[in-house]
Amino acid sequence: MITSTFLAAAPLLLAAFAGVAEATSCNATTPCPSSAPCCSEYGFCGTDSFCLGGCNPFASNTLDSCRPEPLCKNSNFTFSDQSRILSNFTFFDGNVSAYDWTVDKGNIQNSDGSLALVLTETNGGTRISSTRYVHYGTITASLKTGRWGGVVTAFITMSDVKDEIDWEFPGGNTTQGQSNYFWQGLIPDKTNGGIHGGLTDTFSNYHDYTIDWQPDALTFSIDGKTVRTVKKTDTVDAKGVANYPTTPARIQLSLWPAGITGTPQGTVDWAGGMINWDDPDYKAAGQFYALVKSVSVQCSDSEVTTLTSNITSYVYGGNRSDTSPTILYTNKTSLLNGAGRIAPIMGGVSGSLLALGMGVILGVNALLL
Ligand SMILES: *[C@@H]1O[C@H](CO)[C@@H](O)[C@H](O)[C@H]1NC(C)=O
Ligand SMILES: *[C@@H]1O[C@H](CO)[C@@H](O)[C@H](O)[C@H]1NC(C)=O
Ligand SMILES: *[C@@H]1O[C@H](CO)[C@@H](O)[C@H](O)[C@H]1NC(C)=O
Ligand SMILES: *[C@@H]1O[C@H](CO)[C@@H](O)[C@H](O)[C@H]1NC(C)=O
Numbered sequence: 001m002i003t004s005t006f007l008a009a010a011p012l013l014l015a016a017f018a019g020v021a022e023a024t025s026c027n028a029t030t031p032c033p034s035s036a037p038c039c040s041e042y043g044f045c046g047t048d049s050f051c052l053g054g055c056n057p058f059a060s061n062t063l064d065s066c067r068p069e070p071l072c073k074n075s076n077f078t079f080s081d082q083s084r085i086l087s088n089f090t091f092f093d094g095n096v097s098a099y100d101w102t103v104d105k106g107n108i109q110n111s112d113g114s115l116a117l118v119l120t121e122t123n124g125g126t127r128i129s130s131t132r133y134v135h136y137g138t139i140t141a142s143l144k145t146g147r148w149g150g151v152v153t154a155f156i157t158m159s160d161v162k163d164e165i166d167w168e169f170p171g172g173n174t175t176q177g178q179s180n181y182f183w184q185g186l187i188p189d190k191t192n193g194g195i196h197g198g199l200t201d202t203f204s205n206y207h208d209y210t211i212d213w214q215p216d217a218l219t220f221s222i223d224g225k226t227v228r229t230v231k232k233t234d235t236v237d238a239k240g241v242a243n244y245p246t247t248p249a250r251i252q253l254s255l256w257p258a259g260i261t262g263t264p265q266g267t268v269d270w271a272g273g274m275i276n277w278d279d280p281d282y283k284a285a286g287q288f289y290a291l292v293k294s295v296s297v298q299c300s301d302s303e304v305t306t307l308t309s310n311i312t313s314y315v316y317g318g319n320r321s322d323t324s325p326t327i328l329y330t331n332k333t334s335l336l337n338g339a340g341r342i343a344p345i346m347g348g349v350s351g352s353l354l355a356l357g358m359g360v361i362l363g364v365n366a367l368l369l
């Protein structure tokens with residue numbers, strides 16, 4: 001399932017603010033004009049925050065229209081202090097020294113030292129994104145899911161060209177977690193999803209869900225026990241292309257309403273039906289919620305990047321027509337107003353640079369499904 005679908009209603013709203021924005025849509029075949037050079041994650045052209053997290057380099061005016069993607073940093077975020085979560089992404093200026101996370105949509109709260117992601121009938125759900133990217137690494141979230149049909153809790157990684165790795169929790173079932181992955185937004189003929197049952201109630205108990213994303217394999221674990229491994233070589237398609245996530249990704253946590261009017265029936269069924277806004281939990285609390293206690297990040301490339309001084313970010317290299325996204329390490333600032341040219345100072349790590357064909361699927365926008 002594509003978790004990002006819950007933001008499908010957001011683009012027009014988002015296009016209405018944040019500096020220069022045009023209600024012009026963009027994709028790899030129709031990139032943004034120079035007047036509004038950045039193609040946001042929602043597929044609209046603009047400036048400012050449109051050029052930060054989620055900005056698609058291949059659908060933007062030039063390959064370097066998007067700001068460089070802030071480098072991965074080993075961290076363990078606990079959420080008793082929420083001062084480093086920017087409450088509205090629109091006002092983010094790319095300063096990762098100031099903020100670790102942005103609220104992209106919705107509302108957060110502090111619940112006994114955990115981060116509450118809030119869903120109400122009017123807010124359309126909540127999503128936060130890390131300000132830094134991960135280019136291979138081990139990410140663990142300790143969380144309690146929702147328990148309501150149609151309400152989905154998610155912990156995912158999402159790249160700017162829509163490589164995606166998911167832990168998802170459809171609220172109708174609190175004894176399972178679902179793993180999934182997508183390559184460049186392509187919906188596979190046969191689902192990549194996995195179901196992992198036998199958990200003690202995921203609403204009442206914190207469990208540790210891990211995404212261990214390495215250049216050659218992707219491993220999903222629950223409470224430290226491996227439940228699934230996908231080898232890159234297992235993902236090679238008929239054309240010989242590995243349909244495997246390879247591009248730097250933000251970490252995203254969300255609680256989203258799948259069981260609402262307008263959602264495709266298959267998604268509603270998967271999520272556990274239409275949301276019951278008369279649920280006693282909703283009546284009592286005035287909201288649905290999921291709780292995140294901590295998120296730890298161990299970057300696979302940290303050894304390399306600390307060996308080379310002053311690396312601060314990732315950029316996409318090569319040329320737009322290349323079939324392979326190449327990721328370069330640079331010392332270029334991610335700040336919106338940071339001047340200067342991109343100066344790649346390193347060609348990347350062997351293995352992590354394995355580039356894949358972009359092919360025809362570049363134009364696919366998972367949000368539209
Ligand atoms: C992150 O911090 C939390 C809270 O202190 C702790 O329970 C957890 O084990 C830590 N995770 C890692 C990977 O160190
Ligand atoms: C970035 O944030 C840090 C921490 O808040 C602050 O000290 C610094 O001045 C900011 N940098 C810019 C360029 O705004
Ligand atoms: C963020 O700020 C913009 C501009 O003021 C506003 O339109 C939008 O509703 C805000 N988003 C949230 C989630 O508060
Ligand atoms: C919940 O998921 C588990 C594990 O996949 C399954 O065995 C069980 O039947 C499901 N329960 C419901 C109520 O759907």
Ligand SMILES: *[C@@H]1O[C@H](CO)[C@@H](O)[C@H](O)[C@H]1NC(C)=O
Pocket residue numbers: 309310331
């Ligand atoms: C690293 O940054 C420092 C301070 O900005 C600068 O003096 C130094 O020349 C930089 N080194 C390299 C190799 O770019």
Ligand SMILES: *[C@@H]1O[C@H](CO)[C@@H](O)[C@H](O)[C@H]1NC(C)=O
Pocket residue numbers: 319320321322
């Ligand atoms: C980009 O790559 C395409 C296909 O390889 C090639 O035809 C084109 O000349 C390249 N453009 C530039 C500016 O290098």
Ligand SMILES: *[C@@H]1O[C@H](CO)[C@@H](O)[C@H](O)[C@H]1NC(C)=O
Pocket residue numbers: 310331332343345
């Ligand atoms: C970035 O790297 C370039 C090339 O090595 C160097 O000239 C420049 O001083 C560096 N800038 C910073 C801020 O480190």
Ligand SMILES: *[C@@H]1O[C@H](CO)[C@@H](O)[C@H](O)[C@H]1NC(C)=O
Pocket residue numbers: 025026027028029030363364
């Ligand atoms: C790309 O965007 C253009 C302009 O909005 C649209 O006409 C075209 O159908 C889109 N292409 C794809 C593959 O979505």
